[in-house]
Amino acid sequence: MITRVNLKTQLLLVASLMLLLPWAGCQSVSILETSLRESHSQLLDVQLTAAAQQIERRLNQSQYPDFNISQGNYYAPLTDSKMLLDGFDGEESDWENIATPWFQLNNYSYYAGNNKNSYTSSSNKTSDIAGMSTEKDPTTAVKFKLAANDKLLYIFIQTSALTPHYYNPMQPQRAADQLNIRSINNTGLISRWQINPQGSGRIEMHNMSQAVITSRDAGTWLWRDGHYVIEIAIPINFASNAIGFDLILNDQQENQHFKSKPSTTYERSLVREKQDLNQHLANYIQPGMSLYLLNSQYWLVGQLNAEQTFNNASDIDNAQAEQAWLTNMLYNKLFTSNSLPYWREPTSLGRWILPQQLEQTTWYQDSPINKQLHSKSIMVNDQPFHFVAVQDSRQSLLSASEALNQLLIMLFTIIAIIVSALFAFASLLSWRIVKMKQNYRAAIDSDGKIMAVPDASKLPDELGDLSRVMQQLTANQDKYTAYLASLADKLSHELKTPVAIIRTSLENLELSNLDPEAKKYLIRAMQGTNRLSQTLNALSEANKLEQSLEYAQWQTVPFDDMLEELTDAYQQIYNSHQFRLEYDKTADYSINLAPELIVQLLDKIISNAVDFAPVNDTVSFKLTKQNMQLQLTIENQGPHFSSSNIMQLFDSMVSVRQQSETPHLGLGLHIVKLITDFHHGKINAENLPGEKGVIFELSLPIEK
Amino acid sequence: MIKQQLHIALVEDEINIAENYRDALQRIGYRVSLFHNRQDALAAFTTTLPDMAIIDVGLQDEYEGGFDLCRTLRQLSETLPIIFLTARNSELDEISALRLGADDYLTKDVSIHQVLARVSALFRRINALKKPQSADEQVLTRGALRINIERIETYWLDQAVMLTLTEFWIVHTLAKHPGQVKNRDQLMDAAHVVLDNNTITTHIKRIRKKFNLIDTEFNAIKTAYGMGYRWTIE
Numbered sequence: 038m039i040t041r042v043n044l045k046t047q048l049l050l051v052a053s054l055m056l057l058l059p060w061a062g063c064q065s066v067s068i069l070e071t072s073l074r075e076s077h078s079q080l081l082d083v084q085l086t087a088a089a090q091q092i093e094r095r096l097n098q099s100q101y102p103d104f105n106i107s108q109g110n111y112y113a114p115l116t117d118s119k120m121l122l123d124g125f126d127g128e129e130s131d132w133e134n135i136a137t138p139w140f141q142l143n144n145y146s147y148y149a150g151n152n153k154n155s156y157t158s159s160s161n162k163t164s165d166i167a168g169m170s171t172e173k174d175p176t177t178a179v180k181f182k183l184a185a186n187d188k189l190l191y192i193f194i195q196t197s198a199l200t201p202h203y204y205n206p207m208q209p210q211r212a213a214d215q216l217n218i219r220s221i222n223n224t225g226l227i228s229r230w231q232i233n234p235q236g237s238g239r240i241e242m243h244n245m246s247q248a249v250i251t252s253r254d255a256g257t258w259l260w261r262d263g264h265y266v267i268e269i270a271i272p273i274n275f276a277s278n279a280i281g282f283d284l285i286l287n288d289q290q291e292n293q294h295f296k297s298k299p300s301t302t303y304e305r306s307l308v309r310e311k312q313d314l315n316q317h318l319a320n321y322i323q324p325g326m327s328l329y330l331l332n333s334q335y336w337l338v339g340q341l342n343a344e345q346t347f348n349n350a351s352d353i354d355n356a357q358a359e360q361a362w363l364t365n366m367l368y369n370k371l372f373t374s375n376s377l378p379y380w381r382e383p384t385s386l387g388r389w390i391l392p393q394q395l396e397q398t399t400w401y402q403d404s405p406i407n408k409q410l411h412s413k414s415i416m417v418n419d420q421p422f423h424f425v426a427v428q429d430s431r432q433s434l435l436s437a438s439e440a441l442n443q444l445l446i447m448l449f450t451i452i453a454i455i456v457s458a459l460f461a462f463a464s465l466l467s468w469r470i471v472k473m474k475q476n477y478r479a480a481i482d483s484d485g486k487i488m489a490v491p492d493a494s495k496l497p498d499e500l501g502d503l504s505r506v507m508q509q510l511t512a513n514q515d516k517y518t519a520y521l522a523s524l525a526d527k528l529s530h531e532l533k534t535p536v537a538i539i540r541t542s543l544e545n546l547e548l549s550n551l552d553p554e555a556k557k558y559l560i561r562a563m564q565g566t567n568r569l570s571q572t573l574n575a576l577s578e579a580n581k582l583e584q585s586l587e588y589a590q591w592q593t594v595p596f597d598d599m600l601e602e603l604t605d606a607y608q609q610i611y612n613s614h615q616f617r618l619e620y621d622k623t624a625d626y627s628i629n630l631a632p633e634l635i636v637q638l639l640d641k642i643i644s645n646a647v648d649f650a651p652v653n654d655t656v657s658f659k660l661t662k663q664n665m666q667l668q669l670t671i672e673n674q675g676p677h678f679s680s681s682n683i684m685q686l687f688d689s690m691v692s693v694r695q696q697s698e699t700p701h702l703g704l705g706l707h708i709v710k711l712i713t714d715f716h717h718g719k720i721n722a723e724n725l726p727g728e729k730g731v732i733f734e735l736s737l738p739i740e741k
Numbered sequence: 742m743i744k745q746q747l748h749i750a751l752v753e754d755e756i757n758i759a760e761n762y763r764d765a766l767q768r769i770g771y772r773v774s775l776f777h778n779r780q781d782a783l784a785a786f787t788t789t790l791p792d793m794a795i796i797d798v799g800l801q802d803e804y805e806g807g808f809d810l811c812r813t814l815r816q817l818s819e820t821l822p823i824i825f826l827t828a829r830n831s832e833l834d835e836i837s838a839l840r841l842g843a844d845d846y847l848t849k850d851v852s853i854h855q856v857l858a859r860v861s862a863l864f865r866r867i868n869a870l871k872k873p874q875s876a877d878e879q880v881l882t883r884g885a886l887r888i889n890i891e892r893i894e895t896y897w898l899d900q901a902v903m904l905t906l907t908e909f910w911i912v913h914t915l916a917k918h919p920g921q922v923k924n925r926d927q928l929m930d931a932a933h934v935v936l937d938n939n940t941i942t943t944h945i946k947r948i949r950k951k952f953n954l955i956d957t958e959f960n961a962i963k964t965a966y967g968m969g970y971r972w973t974i975e
Contacts, residue, residue, distance in 0.1 A: 533828040534755055537849035541761030544853040548768060570850050577830065584832055585943065599966045606924075606968040633942050636966050 044470065048463035052456045059448045066441040078398065078409055081428055088321040089413035089424045092330070095317065096417040110297075110305035111140055111280060112336045113183035113190060114387045115312055120184070120191050124257035124266045132193060135184045138386035142179040142194075142282055142295035179284055179295040185309045189270040192218075192256075194284065196295075198263035202287040204233035212292060216258075216267065217283040219304040220276035227304075228275040232267075234258040242269065279304040308332055310387070314339035323428070331423040335389035338422075377402040383410075383427065395423050469500050477507065487515040522583075529573040536573065540566045575704055582637075582708055586715050589631035596626040596667055600658060603639060607656075611647045620660035628667055628739050630716055638712040641705040642671055642733055649675030649731075665740060671733045677724040678731060686722050713737075746772040747864060750791035752782045752810060753826070754801045758849070762795070762826075765853045766860070779806040783813060790818055793860065798827040798834060808841055815842045822863045826856065832943060845905055862906055866893040883916045884974045886961065900955045908948050911941075915962060915972040924969035945970055 042050075114137050126132035181194040194216070204213040218230035229245035232255075242255035256269030265286075281297035281304030297303045318328045318341040330339035380401035383390055395412040402408075413424040476491035490512045494504035543563050551559060597620050604616040620626065646656050650673040657672045678686060687710035706722075713720040718737040725732055749771045753759035756777065763773040774791065776782035778801050786794075794814060800806030811823055824845045825838045835846045845859055881888040887896040893909055895902040904912060914931035915923055923931075925941045945962060952959035963971050 530828055533849055534758070537828065538755065538757040538761070541758055541765070541853055545761050545764050548765065574830075574850065581831065590946075602966045602968060606966070609968075632964060632966060633946075637942070 044467040045460070045463050048459060048467075049456075052459045052463075055452045055456060058452060059445060062444045062448050063441070066444060069440060074407070074409075077428075078411075081409070081426065082398065082411055084321070084323075085411050085413055085424070085426050089415050092317070092424060093415035093417065093422075096415070096422070111183060111307045112138065112387045113185035113307060113309035114337065115310040115315065116184040116186050116191065119186070119189075120270070122191075122256045122268045122270055124259040124261070124268045126182075126193055126195075126268075131191075132182070132184070136384070136386050137182045137184055138388070139180045139182050142181065142284055142297060143299075144177070144179075145294050145296050145299045177286070177288070177293070179286075181282065183280075183307070183309075185273055187312055188273055190273045190276045190280070190307075190309075191270045192268070192282075194265070194267040194269075194282070196265040196284070196286070199265065199286060199288065201234075201237070201260040201265065203236050206235065212287040214265070214287055215285040217285070218271065219279075219281045219283075219302065220271065221279040221304055222275050222277045225278075226275065228271075230271060232256075232258065232269070237261070240267075240269070242271075273309075276307060277309075279306045281305055308334070308336045308338055310337055311339060315341050321426075325429040327427040329384070329389070329423075329425040329427070331389050331395075331425060333421045335392055335423070337384055337387050337389070340384070377407065380408045383425075389423075389425075395425060466500065469494070469504075473500075473504055473507065477511065480511065487511060487518060490515055525576040529576040532569075532573055536566060536569055540570070582711055586634070586711070589634055589715070591629055591631050593627055593629045594632055596628045596630075596669075597622075597624075597660060599632065599635075600660060600669075603636065604658060607643050611643070613652050614647055614650060615653065615655040616658070617655055618658040618660070620658075621662075624662055626660060626662060626667060628737060630737065634712045634715065638709050638735075639671075641709050645705055646671065646673040646675060646731075649673070651675070665738060667737050667739060669735045669737075671735070672725065672730065674730045676729050676731075678722060683722060683724070687720060746770065747792045748772045748774065749860070750774050750776065750782065750786070750794045752776045752779070752794065752796045752800065752807065754778060754797060754799070762853065762856065765857060769857060769861075771860075777801070779803055779810050782810060786814060786817060790821055793822045793824070793863065795824045795826050795860075798825060798829055798838070808837060811838070811841045811843055820867070822867055824859065824863065836947075839905060845907075859906060862893070866906075881913070881916060883919055883972065884961070885956075886912075886916055888913055888916060897952055897955050897959070902951050902955060904948065904951060908944055908951070911944055912948060915970060919972045919974050922965045922968050922971045928969065 114135055116131070116135055118131065120131035123130075177199055178197045179194065181192060183193075184191045202213045204215070205211055214234060216230075216232040216234075218228075218232075220228045220230070222228075227246065231243045231245055232240050233243075234240050237258065237260040240256050240258045256267065259266045281302075282295070283297070283303055284295040286293045286295065297305045314330065318330065318339055322328060322341055322343050324343050326343045328339075328341045329337060332338050377400050381390075383394065389395070394410060398412075399410045400407055401410065408427055408429045411426045411428070415422045415424055473491075473494070480489055480491045481487055490508060493508035494501040540563070543559060543566060546559055547563070600618055600620070604618045607614075608616050643656065650656060654674045657670075659670045659672070661668045687706050709720055713735065716737050718735060720736075721734045723732050723734070724730070747770075749766055751759055751762055751766070751773055753762070753775070754777050756775075759775050759777070763775055766773045774785065776785065782794075782796075794810075796807040796810055798805060798807035800810070803809065807825060807827070811825070814821055814823060823843045824847060825843050826847045826849065827834070828849045830848045830850070838846045844863055847856060847859060879890040881890065885898045887899070888894070888909075889896075890913065893906065895904050895909060895912060910931045911928050914928055928941055945964075949959065949962055952961070961973055963973050965971055
């Protein structure tokens with residue numbers, strides 16, 4: 038079964054091809070966006086190159102006296118604020134927002150009896166040098182982290198669980214825990230610092246080089262939860278180039294040195310993020326851009342985020358950005374290329390994570406915007422530095438998405454107009470076709486008889502033409518049908534006159550005296566003429582019946598009583614056959630019908646049955662009631678209908694059985710059909726199983 | 742046998758038929774004039790009216806020339822008996838003819854004997870009408886129905902029912918033995934006609950209609966399905 042799709046749906050489907058327009062629009066916007074992006078990218082590249090050269094020149098001119106060009110073993114990020122040396126890090130402390138890594142201090146033993154030749158060292162992330170060390174207690178570990186501003190270098194040291202041994206000024210010889218610091222500044226000045234904690238709390242710090250004792254506010258040395266926590270600050274001027282630690286922890290009368298390096302000059306180079314450098318980077322910043330300056334070890338020596346610079350600019354920009362954001366969502370849904378790698382934060386704890394990123398200009402997707410990464414290498418005192426810019430595509434996006442917005446609004450408006458116009462037009466066409474169909478369906482009844490020729494459309498288009506052609510065809514068909522219907526009548530009428538001439542002549546002849554010889558032929562001629570007359574009457578009978586249907590009188594009659602009377606009558610008329618009627622005596626068979634026509638119908642069926650059924654055979658009637666229908670079957674043992682044209686049995690001029698002696702034009706069953714149709718009933722004929730026997734089934738609706 | 746020869750005008754365009762009928766009519770003593778179109782007939786009728794006119798419906802080029810002629814004749818004479826004799830057997834034609842005031846409508850299927858019987862019956866009716874009413878007339882009364890057999894007149898509730906001859910004989914046959922079912926063959930015999938079943942049905946239908954014009958409650962003719970009809974008296 039083919040699914041029916043009506044015209045309207047078909048046109049709607051075709052019209053939906055219009056949705057290709059926004060797709061095409063998106064493609065063109067995408068191209069626009071790509072070119073914008075590329076040109077933006079090129080522009081950015083040029084700007085960055087210039088900026089990189091400028092920075093390179095400035096750095097080489099040593100505008101930043103405390104700028105450390107060395108690779109850097111230790112890293113101190115910039116801290117904006119003055120930090121409280123309270124010995125706390127973690128949540129809600131000064132250290133919370135500082136992205137800085139932990140560095141380890143390794144345990145190096147300096148005591149005799151170091152013969153265990155153990156080369157294991159505690160995990161060391163910053164140093165490749167595996168010092169000879171004897172681990173007495175593998176659980177003891179020391180780590181520290183750094184932060185710096187223009188004035189101070191903040192140091193935060195944390196040990197694992199241990200037993201404190203404080204310095205007792207009364208017993209200076211007794212082994213106690215001690216922290217030594219070596220630092221070097223840009224000018225090469227070496228400073229040594231020593232801290233001898235006398236208890237958990239504030240500490241003072243000795244500058245061994247200058248022999249100066251700082252105030253007690255130099256820091257805090259706490260023994261908390263079994264750990265040492267040391268937070269101190271030293272002036273950055275003394276430590277701009279390198280710093281090293283030597284934490285001596287007394288454990289079971291043995292001093293353990295947790296040091297940056299095993300040697301006596303244990304300082305390591307320090308790289309730090311510089312505020313003035315960041316301020317310089319601000320010259321090159323643009324909205325949506327992040328700038329990074331990395332040293333050869335990928336430490337962040339300078340960084341600047343556009344949001345830090347522009348965030349406070351104005352609320353209006355933000356509002357606009359917010360508004361654009363919505364369209365950006367759509368834009369990104371449409372254009373974010375899935376082939377681009379996902380963007381992830383490039384730095385972690387002050388260090389660039391993926392150095393291979395720096396090789397080229399790369400695009401990343403970072404929903405809802407794309408990001409591009411540019412990197413330039415610059416040489417400062419023969420040391421390679423990386424100048425990295427990460428630019429989000431917001432700038433190009435804004436203009437492209439604006440174009441997109443306008444394009445989409447325009448396209449969708451046009452599409453909405455065209456589609457609704459098409460739909461309305463399709464509906465109109467469909468309505469016209471449906472109306473035409475309905476007109477013709479109403480005009481032609483189930484038998485293909487034309488009740489009335491519908492009006493044709495007056496519109497001067499193809500559908501109008503079709504309608505007019507249909508009307509013409511129907512009118513012609515109607516004429517032809519009428520011609521066919523009247524043909525028999527006309528024929529009989531035209532033949533009647535010559536037959537009348539013959540018959541009246543014969544009758545006149547009969548009245549004159551004829552010799553017996555001639556009389557014999559006269560009688561034959563009369564018989565032939567009579568038969569011809571009967572045939573002619575039969576021919577016009579169907580036509581006459583159709584006329585008389587108009588005058589039919591409807592009345593409600595008990596069909597069972599009517600059949601009782603009829604079978605009695607048939608028994609009297611056709612005494613050569615037996616008639617039997619079966620029905621349920623208790624049921625009510627009242628039905629509204631035109632009795633005279635139904636009798637005529639039954640006459641025809643019975644006449645047919647009696648003509649063909651063997652003598653003394655029984656013709657059986659069976660009346661049943663089903664829902665709102667009465668069903669009458671009439672069965673006889675006459676020969677079968679030839680099965681091939683059983684369907685045409687009720688058509689005019691079809692006789693499917695052997696010609697009998699009386700004129701048999703096959704009109705009888707046609708009349709049966711006409712009367713059945715007039716009663717909105719159904720008539721059917723079938724062969725009974727076996728050698729012979731036929732059955733007629735008549736169904737009549739009880740309510741007309 | 743008839744003192745003064747009755748004059749019948751036969752208007753029939755088919756010369757052979759016309760002459761055959763003329764011969765038959767003349768044989769039993771009528772005087773017959775033949776006309777083959779309306780104009781000739783009308784010209785003759787304006788000078789002298791015949792005693793009876795037998796007219797075909799279609800006259801040469803005039804499809805309903807017979808009807809027109811009948812209408813004109815009725816204007817000339819109210820009482821002139823008019824019989825239509827035609828090849829057309831449609832109910833509509835028959836009704837039109839009777840409505841125009843024709844006394845009978847015969848199709849050319851019927852035999853000449855039939856035609857002759859109708860002609861003489863009609864003359865008999867005319868004569869009866871002309872005769873003053875006498876006490877010994879045969880009158881059949883069945884409830885509201887009264888039939889004068891001599892004058893071939895039917896009354897229902899004392900109003901005349903205009904029946905054709907065929908219809909008259911059918912009513913007469915039914916009413917003669919109320920309650921008795923008359924089958925179609927019996928009715929045809931009584932009306933001296935040979936008609937098919939359907940025609941009897943049509944006649945019965947028309948008889949009922951004519952009675953209904955006088956009395957909408959008329960229901961004396963009952964159908965015995967498949968058997969025929971019977972007259973009932975309430």
